[in-house]
Amino acid sequence: MSDPSAEAVLGLLTSLRLGDGQFPSGAFAFSGGLETLCADGHFARGDLGAFLMGQLTGRWLPFDRAFVEAAAAAHDDADRLAELDETVDALTVGDLQRRSSQRAGRALLGVHARLGTAGAADYRTRVERDGLPGHQPIVQGAMLAASGLAISQVAACAAYGVLSSLCSAAVRLGKVSHLDAQAALVAVHPALAAALARPAPPLDEAAAFSPLTEIAMMRHDARPSRLFSN
Amino acid sequence: MSVSGKGAARVGIGGPVGCGKTALLERMLPRFGALGVEVAVITNDLVTDEDARRLREKRLIDPARVVAVEAGACPHTVIREDPTLNMEAADALDRRFPMLDLILIESGGDNLASTFSLDLVDYWIFVIDVAGGDDIPRKRGPGVIQCDLLVINKVDLHAQVDVDLARMMAEATQVRDGRPLIGTSCRTGEGIDAVVDAIRREVLFADVLQPGAAEA
Ligand SMILES: Nc1nc2c(ncn2[C@@H]2O[C@H](COP(=O)(O)OP(=O)(O)O)[C@@H](O)[C@H]2O)c(=O)[nH]1
Ligand SMILES: [Mg+2]
Numbered sequence: 127m128s129d130p131s132a133e134a135v136l137g138l139l140t141s142l143r144l145g146d147g148q149f150p151s152g153a154f155a156f157s158g159g160l161e162t163l164c165a166d167g168h169f170a171r172g173d174l175g176a177f178l179m180g181q182l183t184g185r186w187l188p189f190d191r192a193f194v195e196a197a198a199a200a201h202d203d204a205d206r207l208a209e210l211d212e213t214v215d216a217l218t219v220g221d222l223q224r225r226s227s228q229r230a231g232r233a234l235l236g237v238h239a240r241l242g243t244a245g246a247a248d249y250r251t252r253v254e255r256d257g258l259p260g261h262q263p264i265v266q267g268a269m270l271a272a273s274g275l276a277i278s279q280v281a282a283c284a285a286y287g288v289l290s291s292l293c294s295a296a297v298r299l300g301k302v303s304h305l306d307a308q309a310a311l312v313a314v315h316p317a318l319a320a321a322l323a324r325p326a327p328p329l330d331e332a333a334a335f336s337p338l339t340e341i342a343m344m345r346h347d348a349r350p351s352r353l354f355s356n
Numbered sequence: 357m358s359v360s361g362k363g364a365a366r367v368g369i370g371g372p373v374g375c376g377k378t379a380l381l382e383r384m385l386p387r388f389g390a391l392g393v394e395v396a397v398i399t400n401d402l403v404t405d406e407d408a409r410r411l412r413e414k415r416l417i418d419p420a421r422v423v424a425v426e427a428g429a430c431p432h433t434v435i436r437e438d439p440t441l442n443m444e445a446a447d448a449l450d451r452r453f454p455m456l457d458l459i460l461i462e463s464g465g466d467n468l469a470s471t472f473s474l475d476l477v478d479y480w481i482f483v484i485d486v487a488g489g490d491d492i493p494r495k496r497g498p499g500v501i502q503c504d505l506l507v508i509n510k511v512d513l514h515a516q517v518d519v520d521l522a523r524m525m526a527e528a529t530q531v532r533d534g535r536p537l538i539g540t541s542c543r544t545g546e547g548i549d550a551v552v553d554a555i556r557r558e559v560l561f562a563d564v565l566q567p568g569a570a571e572a
Pocket of ligand 1 (some may be wrong): 371374379
């Protein structure tokens with residue numbers, strides 16, 4: 127194999143930077159329903175790998191991925207992003223789930239606006255002025271692409287972000303160890319890589335079905351005390 | 357000019373759980389109100405919105421001006437490593453209440469190492485209390501040393517907890533190389549005006565912008 131080009135290495139470095147838990151995305155305040163699943167007795171130490179797999183196959187791959195990639199492709203077309211944003215809004219049924227996705231997306235957009243990522247400040251103005259939702263998959267896809275990642279890297283980076291933030295939430299909930307989290311990631315990565323090697327579903331077929339976590343997120347809103355936003 | 361580039365000045369209030377951060381807010385809010393300073397508050401309770409509710413229920417300010425941000429079990433992360441959600445909450449308050457002068461951000465309560473991100477605040481206060489022990493300043497926690505203003509609260513309790521207050525203040529001044537600190541009691545009200553004046557002077561530039569206002 128020949129030496130990698132400087133361009134390829136730069137792409138890898140950009141992926142590492144944007145996918146790093148150190149990147150200030152606000153994601154650590156979201157558990158994606160895990161806090162309530164734990165409280166309701168639906169999650170035990172050995173379940174992390176299966177839980178991650180369920181989130182990938184039930185939600186991220188068949189739904190979020192399609193919008194992440196579409197937003198990446200349209201990262202310099204604010205009108206198209208707005209359209210995609212409204213579609214995600216219409217297709218996200220759970221109230222807390224929809225609000226969480228908006229909150230995480232707007233926070234991420236704010237960070238990129240401060241960092242000066244191309245298009246971020248403009249889209250942020252539109253979100254504030256026109257009341258666009260600012261959903262996470264849209265902002266994520268657009269900002270990762272505007273930061274210089276190719277579409278395949280955008281998808282891997284966004285998927286990794288979801289897995290990593292769920293692992294981190296599970297560790298902070300005291301349910302799994304840091305080594306459990308690594309083992310779970312090792313277990314699901316081959317399936318993720320294989321799925322990403324196939325094309326994303328077309329937008330008009332994008333649909334999510336992960337009833338247990340969706341119900342958990344609905345129930346989360348009513349919890350009198352909680353550590354996480356969802 | 358604020359860290360946000362525009363909008364209200366942002367002031368962090370950190371310190372260990374139970375040192376009196378919310379009590380300090382409860383004491384300062386009426387004082388700011390009387391001085392005509394427009395204030396909003398962000399709380400970072402560990403377990404949702406206990407502090408936010410306490411402030412809203414007491415009606416010390418318009419309840420809509422109190423916002424709770426969840427800390428994801430990580431009170432230091434939300435003010436230091438990843439203050440994104442707090443910055444977003446502060447931006448939203450600026451948009452909603454364009455007349456704001458000041459946004460006070462109470463941390464969820466953490467250890468002596470917690471500091472505020474310089475992207476989040478223009479100025480930050482670290483609160484400790486005499487009941488936590490007079491050796492706290494000597495431990496040289498980054499919070500105690502680096503904050504813009506150290507508040508040593510619960511001075512009313514010093515006799516009950518066998519703390520030599522004068523010595524504790526002197527040691528704190530020493531580890532801080534003489535930078536400001538104020539002893540307060542949120543029980544009796546002692547020192548509260550001095551904290552309010554420090555914020556007005558250092559952050560709102562009241563002495564420069566409103567000459568004569570210092571005597572008000
Ligand atoms: N005696 C005394 N008690 C105080 C003082 N300030 C706060 N407290 C009490 O200390 C406890 C914790 O105060 P709180 O404001 O909730 O602390 P926080 O966790 O830092 O926000 C409460 O019971 C307060 O009434 C003070 O100056 N003197
Ligand atoms: Mg408090």
